[in-house]
Amino acid sequence: MKGRRVTDDAKRSGFSRRSFLRGGAAGALSGGLTTGLLTGEAGAAAADSEATETVGPGPVDVELEVNGATHRLAVEPRVTLLDGLRDRLDVTGPKRVCDRGTCGACTVLEDGRPIYACSRLMIESAGRSITTVEGLGSPDAMHDVQQAFVDNDAQQCGFCTPGFVVATAALLARHPAPSEPEIEAGLGGNFCRCGTYKGIRAVIAGGEGGGVSGG
Amino acid sequence: MRPFGYAAPATVEQAVGLLAAEGSEALAGGTDLLSLLKDDVERVDRLVALRGVAGLSGIELDGGTLRIGAMTTLQELRDHDGAIAALPALAVAIDGVASPQLREMGTVGGDLLQRPRCWYYRRGFGLLALTADGRSMVTEGDNRYHAIFPTGQARFVNPSSLAPLLVALGAEAVVHGPGGERRLPVEALYQAPQAAEERENTLAPGELLAGVEANVAGSRSAVYEVRQRRSLDWPLMAAAVTLTGSGSRAERARIVLGHAAPTPHVAAAAGDVLSGQELTPETVAAAADAAVEGARPMSGNRYKIQLARTAVRRALGHAAGMEI
Numbered sequence: 001m002k003g004r005r006v007t008d009d010a011k012r013s014g015f016s017r018r019s020f021l022r023g024g025a026a027g028a029l030s031g032g033l034t035t036g037l038l039t040g041e042a043g044a045a046a047a048d049s050e051a052t053e054t055v056g057p058g059p060v061d062v063e064l065e066v067n068g069a070t071h072r073l074a075v076e077p078r079v080t081l082l083d084g085l086r087d088r089l090d091v092t093g094p095k096r097v098c099d100r101g102t103c104g105a106c107t108v109l110e111d112g113r114p115i116y117a118c119s120r121l122m123i124e125s126a127g128r129s130i131t132t133v134e135g136l137g138s139p140d141a142m143h144d145v146q147q148a149f150v151d152n153d154a155q156q157c158g159f160c161t162p163g164f165v166v167a168t169a170a171l172l173a174r175h176p177a178p179s180e181p182e183i184e185a186g187l188g189g190n191f192c193r194c195g196t197y198k199g200i201r202a203v204i205a206g207g208e209g210g211g212v213s214g215g
Numbered sequence: 216m217r218p219f220g221y222a223a224p225a226t227v228e229q230a231v232g233l234l235a236a237e238g239s240e241a242l243a244g245g246t247d248l249l250s251l252l253k254d255d256v257e258r259v260d261r262l263v264a265l266r267g268v269a270g271l272s273g274i275e276l277d278g279g280t281l282r283i284g285a286m287t288t289l290q291e292l293r294d295h296d297g298a299i300a301a302l303p304a305l306a307v308a309i310d311g312v313a314s315p316q317l318r319e320m321g322t323v324g325g326d327l328l329q330r331p332r333c334w335y336y337r338r339g340f341g342l343l344a345l346t347a348d349g350r351s352m353v354t355e356g357d358n359r360y361h362a363i364f365p366t367g368q369a370r371f372v373n374p375s376s377l378a379p380l381l382v383a384l385g386a387e388a389v390v391h392g393p394g395g396e397r398r399l400p401v402e403a404l405y406q407a408p409q410a411a412e413e414r415e416n417t418l419a420p421g422e423l424l425a426g427v428e429a430n431v432a433g434s435r436s437a438v439y440e441v442r443q444r445r446s447l448d449w450p451l452m453a454a455a456v457t458l459t460g461s462g463s464r465a466e467r468a469r470i471v472l473g474h475a476a477p478t479p480h481v482a483a484a485a486g487d488v489l490s491g492q493e494l495t496p497e498t499v500a501a502a503a504d505a506a507v508e509g510a511r512p513m514s515g516n517r518y519k520i521q522l523a524r525t526a527v528r529r530a531l532g533h534a535a536g537m538e539i
Binding site: 037052053054055056057058060076077078080099100101102104107113114115116118119120121123124167170171184185186188189191 | 216217218219220221222224225229232233242244245246249250252253261262264266270273275282284290310313314315316317319320426445446447
C-alpha cells in the first residue's frame with residue numbers, strides 16, 4: 001500500500017459518517033476487545049479502504065455531540081476542539097489560556113473523561129460526546145459542583161473556574177468522597193493563578209458553604 | 216497551526232502505508248505533537264490518526280507476560296488492576312504524569328516517543344541546539360535540566376515516564392512497518408542523534424510502535440522519581456530497577472536512569488555491583504555510586520548526580536521492600 005499525497009480534493013462527503021462508525025469501534029475496543037493485540041490482525045475485519053482517505057487541509061465535515069445537542073460543521077483538521085467549540089459553536093465556557101495542555105482552563109469531558117480541549121483536534125472528537133461547563137448545569141439549575149463553587153466563593157478572577165468545575169465533576173465521578181491526596185491528584189491538571197485552591201478544596205471536602213462530597 | 220491533511224486508518228497496514236509518505240506523522244494522544252505544531256517547531260503535511268486503528272489499544276496479562284497496546288491511554292493502564300498488581304511500579308511511573316487530563320489523553324506509545332523537553336529544541340533550535348558556527352547552546356547556556364551523560368552532541372534528556380521501567384524489565388517493543396513486524400528491546404527504540412536531520416528514536420519512515428511486551432514474573436521492580444513539583448512537571452531525575460532473586464538477595468539487578476541522558480541510561484556497572492549480592496546499605500550505596508560513574512555534568516546540572524544516586528538508592532529500597 002502506498003501512502004497518498006495530501007490533497008485538497010479528497011472526498012469530504014460522509015467523513016462524519018465514517019468518523020461516527022470509527023468512534024463506535026474505538027469504544028468497543030477500549031471495552032476489552034483485545035483479540036489480536038499487537039499482531040495487527042484485529043484490524044482485518046474492520047478494513048475499509050475508504051478510511052485511508054486523506055481529508056483536508058481544507059474544511060472537513062465533522063459531526064459531534066456537544067452538551068446533548070448534535071452539531072455538524074465543516075472545520076479544517078488543524079482546528080482544535082477548544083477553538084471549534086469557542087469560535088464556531090459559541091460554546092465559550094472552556095477557556096483558552098495556555099493552549100499547550102498545561103493549565104486546565106479548557107477542560108471538557110469527552111465521552112465522560114476529562115481532557116484538555118486545546119490538545120485535541122476537533123476532527124478527532126468526531127462521533128463523540130463532549131460536555132463543557134455549560135452542559136453540567138445552567139445559572140437557573142446549577143450542577144452541585146457549580147453551586148458549591150458559588151457557596152464556597154471558590155473563584156477570584158474566574159478564568160480558570162470552568163475548567164476546575166469540569167475537572168471537579170470528573171474527580172467526584174471517580175471518587176465520590178475523595179481523600180486529601182485524591183483531591184490534589186484529581187485536580188493536579190488545573191492551575192489557578194489567583195490561588196483560590198483553599199476555596200476549591202472546600203468545594204469538595206466541605207467548608208462553611210458545605211461541600212459536594214459531604215465530607 | 217499551519218494547515219495539514221488528516222487520515223484516519225482503520226488497520227495497522229493502512230497506517231503503515233500512510234506513514235511511509237514523506238511529511239506524514241503519527242498522531243496518538245496529541246498532547247505533545249499539537250504543542251510542537253502550534254509552536255512551529257515541527258511541521259507536517261499530514262497527520263495519521265491512530266485513535267481508530269484496530270489492535271493498538273488494550274492490555275493483556277497472559278501468565279507472566281504483560282502486553283500493552285501503544286494506543287492504550289495511561290489512565291486505562293493505571294485502571295487495569297491486573298497489570299498494576301503484576302507490576303506495581305507502573306502505578307508510580309503513571310502517577311508521575313500528574314494530570315488526570317494528560318493521563319486520559321496520553322498513550323503508552325506517546326509517552327515512549329514524546330519529543331525531548333529541551334528548551335532549545337522547544338524554541339526551534341533543533342535537538343542538538345548548535346549555533347551557526349557549531350557551538351553548543353546547551354553547554355554555553357542554561358543546562359540545569361540537561362544530561363549528565365551527554366552523548367556526543369546530544370545533550371537533551373529522554374523524557375519518558377515509562378521507558379526506564381520497561382528498559383529495566385527488559386521489555387520488548389513491537390514495531391510494524393512496510394516489511395511487517397519486528398521486535399526489539401525497548402532501549403533500542405532510542406538513539407542519541409548526532410546530525411540535525413536525525414531523530415532521537417530509531418523508527419524508520421512508515422514504522423509504527425504497536426505496543427510493548429514484558430515478562431513481569433519472577434522479578435521485583437520499582438521506580439523512584441525526584442521532582443521539583445508534585446503536579447504537572449517532568450521529574451528532575453528518575454531511576455527504575457528490576458531485581459531477580461528473593462528476600463534481600465539480588466541474583467541480577469538492572470538499573471536504568473531517566474532524565475539523565477539522551478536515551479534511557481542503562482547503568483550496567485551499577486547492576487553488576489549488586490548481582491549475586493545481599494542488598495545492604497553498603498552494597499546499595501556502592502551501586503548508586505557506580506550508577507553515576509563517568510557522568511560528565513555541565514555548568515548548571517552537577518546537582519543531578521546526587522539526585523541520581525538518591526533515586527537509585529530509593530528505587531532499590533522500594534524494590535527490595537527495605538529501608539535503605
